[in-house]
Amino acid sequence: MRKLTYFIACSIDGFIGAPDGDASFMYPFVDEESIEFLSAEYPETMATQGRRALGLDDLPNKRFDTIVQGRASYDLALKEGITSPYAHLREYVASRTLDPSPDPNVEIISSDLVGRVRALKAEDGPLGIYLCGGATVAGELIDEVDELVVKTYPVVLGSGMPMFASGFEVSEFVPDADAVRVFGNGVVVRTYRRKP
DSSP states (O other): OOOEEEEEEEETTSEEEOTTOOOGGGGGGOOHHHHHHHHHHOGGGSOHHHHHHTTOTTOOOSSEEEEEEEHHHHHHHHTTTOSOTTTTSEEEEEOSSOOSOSSTTEEEEOSOHHHHHHHHHHSOOSOEEEEEEOHHHHHHTGGGOOEEEEEEESOOOSSSEESOOSOSOOOOEEEEEEEEEEOTTSOEEEEEEEOO
C-alpha cells in the first residue's frame, strides 16, 4: 500500500494562506537553506518550472511519483500559463468544473475523489503520493492521509485558509522525533504519521 503524504506549508496558527488563499507571506522564507533541504529530501515537491530555474530539473523523484491537488492550487499555475506544473510526476487535479484537462499529463478527478485516491494508494510501487492541497481537497481526504509533513513558518495570521477544510473530527497522528528540522530563518519542518 502506497502512502498519501500531505506536504504543506502553514503559519504557526495552522493557516496555509490568507482567506483568499494568498500565501505570498511565505515567500521571504524560501532561502538557500530551504532549497537545499527540498533538493535533498523532497525534490519532487518543487514545481517543474522552479526546478528548471534552479538547475535541478534532473533530480530523481525520491519519495513521490504522483501528485494530487485541488483546483485552486492548480489555478495558480494555470494563471501563469503552466498546464503541467509537476511534469516530473503523474498529476491529478480534483475539480468538478474543469473539463477537459488542459494538458495530457494532468488527469481530472471530477467525482469520487476518495475512491480514486484509494485506487492510487493500492497500486504497487516504491514511491508514494504527494497531496499538495488545498484545504478543501485535504479535508475530503483526511481519512486517507497516512503522513503529514508540515513546514511551519514563523508567522501568525489570525485567520485564513486552514490546513483541512472539514468538519470537526479528531484524527490522531504520531510525531516522528527523528524527522524535525529547524532552519536558521525560524521555519520548522515536522513529520507525523497516522496513529495506528
